[in-house]
Amino acid sequence: MERAEEKKCLNSPLIQISEENVYGVNRETSDDNENGYGKKKIIEEVKKQLWLAGPMISVSLLQFCLQMISVMFVGHLGELALSGASMATSFATITGFSLLMGMASALDTHCGQSYGAKQYRQMGILMQRAMLALLIVSIPLAFIWANTKSLLILAHQDPQIAEEAGIYAQFMIPSLFAYGLLQCLIRYLQTQNIVFPTMISSGITLLLHFPICWFLVFKSGLGSRGAAVANSVSYWINVLLSAAYVEFSSSCQKTWTGFSMEAFHNIVNFLRLAIPSAVMVCLETWSFEMMHQSLQ
Secondary structure, eight states, rough: OHHHHHHHHHHHHHOOOOHHHHHHHHHHHHHHHHHHHHHHHHHHHHHHHHHHHHHHHHHHHHHHHHHHHHHHHHHOOOHHHHHHHHHHHHHHHHIIHHHHHHHTTTTHHHHHHHHHOOOOHHHHHHHHHHHHHHHHHHHHHHHHHTTHHHHHHHOOOOHHHHHHHHHHHHHTHHHHHHHHHHHHHHHHHHHHTTTHHHHHHHHHHOOOHHHHIIIIIIIIOOOOHHHHHHHHHHHHHHHHHHHHHHHOEEEEEEOOOOOOOGGGOOOOHHHHHHHHHHHHHHHHHHHHHHHHHHHH
């Protein structure tokens, strides 16, 4: 009996440590570590998102400022010229720019899938296919812009303003083709997380737009038509800068292997996604323009 009690005393620990205390402390510290690790991951993810989103937002703002600056220059020519340029800009956004932007956004899906699957060469082909489709779509849009005056008169707009807007829109037709190509280049680069070159090219274009617009509006004798021409020139400058980066940068060596005849294949597949994307963007833009016009 005494041996049993002695054995029990020898086996019992000197300090009673409950299982709850042991695991309770471990659980609390592990929870704290997990919370701290989770916060760090969230902060890192937010930084990455801002690192990508910041330049993308800047590109959109810089492109928007391009047309706004042109209208500001035209404003110095008088109320009629300003009204015509403003109406032509809104008409161009509704009937052309929003449609091309929506169609180009299909590359976000197509190029994103190819980049994720490491089919890098396919990305260049997809961009060429999108460019070809948008250039084809731009042809009927150019005819619409060429008849802006008649369409605005049918919409019961003031004849003088409609005439001024029609002239402005006609001189903006070259920018229509440049805008479609530019949107394809931007989407192609953004899906590869290449965002700073597009921001830099847009910034350079905007800086060049000031002297170009000033010269064409006030010194060339074109008046308000010079602002429309300046838009076209600036958009084409942006296209050339972006295309030069794609051609000569080492960042695009895997995805850009030159022009390919494969771009002429499966255009219908691209349009199946591009058309719904264009409808979505157009509805958003049209609703904004309708609200804007109703407030005037």
